[in-house]
Amino acid sequence: MVNFIYIDGSGHKKARSVNTRDEYLALRNQPENAKNFYDARSVDKQAKLRLEQYNYNDLLPDGVLKGCCHPASTFAHDIDAYDLMDNGELTMDNGSEAERIKDLILEKKEEIGLRMLERSVNGGFHLVCERRPGTTILENQVRVATILKAEMDTNAHDLQRVMFTGPATEDVLIYLDDAIFQEPMSVEESAAEFQRLKEREQAGEEEVPAGAKKANKHYRPWEEGSVAVLQCCSSKTDAPCAVTYDPEAQYNGMLFTDIIAKYWELFNGGKVPVEGDRNVLTFELAVTIRSICGYSLERLMQVVPNYWMDPEGSSEWRKTLENALKEPKKGMPYRLKQVLQALKSQQAVKACGGTLTSPPPMPKKLPPLIRLLTKNVPWFYKPAVANAVFPALGAHLHGVTFRYWDNVDHEATFMNVLIGRQSIGKGSIKKPIEYIMEDIKQRDQPNRLREAEWKQRNPAAKQKKEPRPTDICIQMLIDNLTDAVFNQRIVDANNNGQRYIYTIVDEIEGLKKVTSKGTVDEVGLLIRKAFDNSEAGQERIGSDSVSGIAPLRWNFNASTTPPNARKFFYKMVNDGTVGRLDISTIIASDEDDDIEPILGIYDHTFAAELKPYIDRLEAANGLIECAQAKKLALDIKQENKDAAKLYESEAYKVFSYRANVIAWLKGMVLYVAHGYKWSKEIADFVRWTEQYNLWCKMLYFGQQLEKELREENEIQRQSGPQNLLELLSDEFTKEQYRQMRQSQGKRGDGDGTLRSWQSRGYIVYDEVSGRYCKTEEYKRRFAANG
Secondary structure, eight states, X not given: OOEEEEEOTTSOEEEEEOOSHHHHHHHHTOHHHHHHHHHHHTTOGGGGGGSEEEEOSBOOTTSBOTTOOOBOSEEEXXXXXXXXXXXXXXXOOTTSHHHHHXXXXXXXXXXXXXXXXXXOTTSSEEEEEEOOTTSOHHHHHHHHXXXXXXXXXXXXXXTTOOEEEOOOOTTTEEEEOGGGGOOXXXXXXXXXXXXXXXXXXXXXXXXXXXGGGSOOTTBOGGGXXXXXXXXXXXXXXXXXXXXXXXXXXXETTEEHHHHHHHHHHHHSTTOOOOTTTHHHHHHHHHHHHGGGGTTOHHHHHHHSOOTTOSHHHHHHHHHHHHHHHHSOOOSSOHHHHHHHHHHHHHHHHXXXXXXXXXXXXXXXXXXXXXXXXXXXXXXXXXXXXXXXTHHHHHTTOOSEEEEOTTSOEEOOOOEEEEEOOTTSOGGGGHHHHHHHTHHHHHHHHHHHHHHHHHHHHSOTTOSSOOOOOTTOOOOBOOSOOOHHHHHHHHHHHHHTTSOOEEEEESSGGGGGGGSTTOOHHHHHHHHHHHHHTOEEEEOOOSTTSOOEEEEOOEEEEEEEOHHHHHHHTGGGTTTTTGGGSEEEEOOOOTTGGGOOOOOOOOSHHHHHHHHHHHHHHXXXXXXXXXXXXXHHHHHHHHHHHHHHHHHTOHHHHHHHHHHHHHHHHHHHHHHHHTTSOOOHHHHHHHHHHHHHHHHHHIIIIIHHHHHHHHXXXXXXXXXXXXXXXXXXXXXXXXXXXXXXXXXXXXXXXXHHHHHHHHHTTSEEEETTTTXXXXXXXXXXXXXGGO
């Protein structure tokens, strides 16, 4: 059975059956699919997400992948066996491991019921084999792995599993049997088969070794029992129990080792239990994770390390886990939700093409303008400089609009925030920006002088003042202004060619001085207005007052440290403010800390090389479109959509919308600056800068946004129950809750109200502390309005 997976108009995965060899080969051989396959093997790992996907495990009669329940007569199977050449390309030379595996599969094709064999994008093999009636996919995978003596992934047997598939070329598609397109079971027969298999699983009747039921990416069923047995000493006998610690065990794709490490990081300062606290801490850990271990002692013993580290302590370790299981069951603890959400955010960071500690690598070949602007800084400063120059470049465009793929017109608005620890070199962005802004600075000087002379001629006490010259335009702002001056600059810039005003501050706090209000909230409002070029200004009646409203065109550069960034934007992560920013970072390795960075020379030669690009930006006018840039933005949009689904990250999805717009705008600025010429270098830079911006946002703000979005989805916008809740502290016991009810004249134990608060997301119960905790979303939405 072959099902082609596609995304429908509403963004959901759907499926349609493929019934002939010709149709199957034609789908796989589409040029875009072939390009993505080979790109994913070499230059662009994210291209895997754009590959065609196929399902072979289910009939999918209604075309819906989620919740499928009609097992097919075939099943998919992975083998991660491959060889790599020095250049990173895959090989299948005679005598190689991959060649041996391929020959073995083909030799055993009748025995394993082979229907299709292909190379995977990562170099292994995808097999589709005949499933024996009445047996589960797991049973069949164990059978095939045993016949071939090839490792298997025990977590790859769900019906909705898909395979990312390349072209049907000779080097990829090795074997195809037309029987794969023939399904002997009817939909009704398949539904009955599903019910039988489900009952067998629930009754523990699957004929597989015990190890096959544990999460293991490298399971060898023919070597069952090869893992060392823990001498865990039963609390009732001295006989060792046959339970193995499994470092590969997973929950929803997350390793338990990662879950437990994150737990200690969040709740014990990153330290593991030691003598003196291991009883209490191991008990609390077990209570926290037991719900995702099926409340099973065996499972807990497989995933919770023995912190006693000796056979004599194993009895105490087991007894601690048993005591944790005796605690009343009250669902998933709040601490566990925090741990799992933190890990999901980390996974989403990886979706941006980097790692948890390093951003996506910058393209080696850059557009000439970016190559020029970054040539004088060390390599680890180049990504920050490459992004930080755009607010200044955009300030040279006036009266110019760009049309996005959705037919909305945008202007060259860039608000760059550089985040990095103290003394790491954030000042490296200043010199390139200084040279970019030099011509605007020279234009501003006579206008500042004219404005000062006008003020001298028209003091505040003068009754009859001469009109202020209307052709005064000052684009570069100092970081200490009044509302009146800021609004005057907005109106002047608009009236003199629809120009941008520009600010650069050493610390993000300096943005609060742009207006006299001096608040974080005002900065957030200005950022949102500026990105959308919404109208700003003020209307005053007095003749001496500055009065005028115009679209806000404001670009800026600001720097800060990670703690200050999170503090400054704490209330703006989920209101669209952070999403409108272009965020960069500088992350130096330990080796780089010993390097004294040496900057190149900025002089008249540098200025002369820069001038043609600036002149082209200044000369641009009107609506500018670029078909290649529009197509790239559409491609990136779909890639982001797929990545957000793959990593199940709402924060990634939300941040990706405007990250795509910002990257596209950078591409349009480069398009104009290079003489209205598009190039592969510009396209590669746009794709990279979008992922880089996303990586930085997910690193610094992703976890907070994931949490707020989750709580926002859970909470019901209803009033009533929170009134009593406002009378309680942020954390409270059941006894304190009952005392509060009595003080308010309420009857009964109030357990129903507690359950109602929990179901609506107002409170969560922490099993470890035995206390109820108000959620952050409740406090933000309701307590603040009380």
